[in-house]
Amino acid sequence: MASPHRERRLRLLASLGDAVAILPTAPERVRNADCFFPFRADSHFLYLTGFSEPEALLVLDGRTGRSGLFCRKKHPEREIWDGFRHGPAGAAERFGFDDAWPIDELDERMPDLLAGREAVHWPVGKDPAFDARVAGWLQSVRLRERQGVSAPSVCVNVLDAIDEMRLVKDADEIALMRQAGSISAGAHVAAMRTARPGLFEYQVEAEIVAHFMRHGARQPAYESIVAGGANACTLHYVGNHDVLRDGDLLLIDAGCEYQGYAGDITRTFPVNGRFTGPQRDVYEIVLAAQMAAIDAISPGAPLTAPADAALTILAQGMLDLGLLGGSLDGVLESGAWKQFYMHGIGHMIGLDVHDVGRRHVAGGVRRFESGMCTTVEPGLYIRPAPGVPEAFHHIGIRIEDDVLVTETGAEAYTRDVPKTVEAIEALMSERD
Secondary structure, eight states: OOOHHHHHHHHHHHHHSSEEEEEEOOOOOEEETTEEOOOOOOHHHHHHHOOOOSSOEEEEETTTTEEEEEEOOOOHHHHHHHOOOOHHHHHHHHHTOSEEEEGGGHHHHHHHHHTTOSEEEEOTTTOHHHHHHHHHHHHHHHTTGGGTOOOOOEEEEHHHHHHHHHHSOOHHHHHHHHHHHHHHHHHHHHHHHHOOTTOBHHHHHHHHHHHHHHTTOOEESSOOEEEEGGGGGSTTOOOOOSBOOTTOEEEEEEOEEETTEEOOEEEEEETTSOOOHHHHHHHHHHHHHHHHHHHTOOTTSBTTHHHHHHHHHHHHHHHHHTSSOSOHHHHHHHTGGGGTOOSOSOOBOSSSSSOOOOSEETTEEOBOOTTOEEEEOOEEEEOOOTTSOGGGTTEEEEOBEEEEEOSSSEEETTTTSOOSHHHHHHHHTTOO
């Protein structure tokens, strides 16, 4: 049985015609001095190969239908220091490549692989240094024109085709994303059980990361937001260094990465386990907006549908709370709602937490398809300002779930984290 990665390569190969596609993995990055950041393969490369070693490049030949990998040689001495390497032969066998070569032969072999082809596809513009390297290979082919060898005359950005493939998840991806969502959900439950007045935000973050690791996810999918009190009104707060205070809310936006795939969940709950009246009023509006947004997702619905559904409820809530004045139509038309809700309803999710997928295509707004995965994350962030009732000052609330578009509607597959007021308070009442 072919691996999902090989099947994806075959799909891309079938679309290439008389072209060669070249896709490098991500480079290793220096953190400081001689220390490196943990290596993470490029998502497009990982999608097509499953190969997670650095210094690698995928080649797909549309004419022959063959896939090849350049990677590091076996090196017993370096493997003592740095760990196992598959080597070209091992990589070809393990990951189903037709050909494999040492990465240090890349410049020597690439001109021959490009010779006589009509087009070359690569991530044009993503890395100027790699663009220059491709240009060098093409020039090497052009220098052989007197020998009857032609160089590709068409250059195409290969990422456009891969983006479209990645937009709709296959069964293997959905299984991995469900697992990433399940681990992330468990971490949020652990955070609710841990949080209490007097702890530092980073101590709650430690429980989240520990849960990830205990369940097979070595790292977060993004830097976790653990924002108590007024910090929740900063959308990308990642300091996580303040003390949690009695009477404040705690907003946590965190998700793990599991075998390359991201989870992304946000919950907001009271540090002491009980919502105040104003906190509950704001929370119920955000929750109603989220539920309406999820209900608006189904195959064929425009990607704008959940945002429109949520915004109507949020804007009416701002009026009901006395945050804004006037009519609903007036608030929507003027954009006054942006004072308290300044981001979109969500984003695609997959190998990247902010995953690929253009929102607009030929003919207008893209429509949902079964197999797409998106987040749904409305919020309200109430900073002190003239006319804003003091009871709502510094309340920041966001509720986010990961949602799979099904054949008939939508499934929030991270729903195991409590998100009603009653369920949150019940869970937190069980703390030691």
